Amino acid sequence: MACLEYSTGKLREFGISGYSLLLHVRGLFCTHSARTYPEAWIKRYDENNYALRDPVLGWCFAHDDVLRWSDPALPDPYGIMPEAARFGLRYGVSISAGPATCRSIVSVARPDRELTEEECVCVREIALCLHEELQPDRTLTWKQSEALRCAADGLRAKQAAYSLGISEAGYKARLTSIRACLKVQTTAEAIQIAKAENLI
Numbered sequence: 158m159a160c161l162e163y164s165t166g167k168l169r170e171f172g173i174s175g176y177s178l179l180l181h182v183r184g185l186f187c188t189h190s191a192r193t194y195p196e197a198w199i200k201r202y203d204e205n206n207y208a209l210r211d212p213v214l215g216w217c218f219a220h221d222d223v224l225r226w227s228d229p230a231l232p233d234p235y236g237i238m239p240e241a242a243r244f245g246l247r248y249g250v251s252i253s254a255g256p257a258t259c260r261s262i263v264s265v266a267r268p269d270r271e272l273t274e275e276e277c278v279c280v281r282e283i284a285l286c287l288h289e290e291l292q293p294d295r296t297l298t299w300k301q302s303e304a305l306r307c308a309a310d311g312l313r314a315k316q317a318a319y320s321l322g323i324s325e326a327g328y329k330a331r332l333t334s335i336r337a338c339l340k341v342q343t344t345a346e347a348i349q350i351a352k353a354e355n356l357i
Contacts, residue, residue: 160290161189164283169193171276172265174245179262180291181255182218183350186340189291194266198244210235217253217262223277224251226266241266250277252284258353261288297335297356304331306357309348
């Protein structure tokens with residue numbers, strides 16, 4: 158938690174209009190999130206479901222790098238960035254870190270000027286620190302790993318249950334517990350995460 162406290166303090170310095178953290182995003186879930194942007198902007202953003210059209214989020218999920226919000230190559234067909242600027246989020250930087258299966262995104266915003274290169278480097282270091290230091294502690298039991306390996310190998314529920322020596326209902330219950338443990342909704346997502354984290 159010391160890393161989180163130090164990092165959020167530094168982000169407040171760089172992002173005088175606020176900052177946003179999304180750590181270890183997997184599907185619709187993340188391990189930690191925070192937003193300190195103006196309340197009026199957060200309300201507008203949420204009420205209009207801007208996350209579904211946010212050009213910064215779209216870019217960050219597709220890249221592992223640094224993005225200046227003023228980049229002319231950033232597609233913004235819905236005009237979200239000019240609208241954000243009216244709420245004091247005129248200049249900003251977003252950092253995406255980690256693999257696509259477990260992406261962390263850190264953003265800071267200012268009303269007055271672009272962030273310097275040195276500030277961008279610092280924000281990137283903070284993003285990498287948060288991504289590494291606050292890794293979710295995920296483990297699967299041996300039985301869970303075995304069950305998920307069967308699913309990854311393409312075995313149907315009946316075949317997998319037979320090979321594991323359990324009932325089909327027991328196998329399905331095991332997959333449900335695996336999805337809950339990995340905080341995902343589908344077995345396909347669980348397989349993807351488990352492979353990325355060498356759990357199977």
